Amino acid sequence: MDPSSIDEIADGIYRISTCLPGVIAGRDITVNSFLVMADEPLLFHTGMRSCFPAMAAALGRVLPVARLRWLSFGHVEADECGAMNDLLAAAPDLQVAFGALGCHLSLDDMADRPPRRLDPGEALDLGGRRVVVVDTPHVPHNIDAQVLYEETTGTLLCGDLFTQLGPGPAVTGECLVEAALDAEDVLNCSVPGEGVPQALDRLADLEPQTLAIMHGSSYEGDGGRALRELAAAWRARLPTPTGERVAAGWLAG
16 A cells, blocks of 8 residues: 555645555545644544554644544545544544434444534534534435535535545646546445435535545635536436436536
């Protein structure tokens, strides 16, 4: 496994990225964690347990792992939280903060320390920054899915939304819609129907300036527009009542 890299993608927000070569239909995929610097630093995503040594070494170039205070993630799955207990062992004051449903279904049993339950819309005060919890059940998958919105920088920690395969820069201003649709064609892991575009439209109302993306490059720019464009593209691919897909006219204009 290649060493993990770390890059600042917004003021005080760092992307820790580990590349897994050839694991998805012979294509590479990045697994990304995000550090939110604050009086009580938060890490969003842990990566898989096997990636923990590389991820922790990269994180340590910016912040000692032992100083982490909060840990959260997009949903309960190996690439999101596989190294959860390794981090809890390495950081004595670290506490998992996650939605109540995910705690009840999984984390109360899985986590080596009791997690803190977060209600939809609750703001977690990190000291100098706040992150707001937005529930996105089943979007793009898993009933316990959630995202976090960091208010100071306007950064949406958006989990598996906008997943891309292959290599790319840490952050880009280029349109990611086509790459996200390509990844979905390969992975086929999102809930069908209107669930994904409806959630994207709801998140677009936050008008984020940075999209911190779990797999692939993060996005810097008009995040609200990017989310709406992906929602429109997703709807263009939904079956019509006759079973045919809508013509993909979302790139026009």
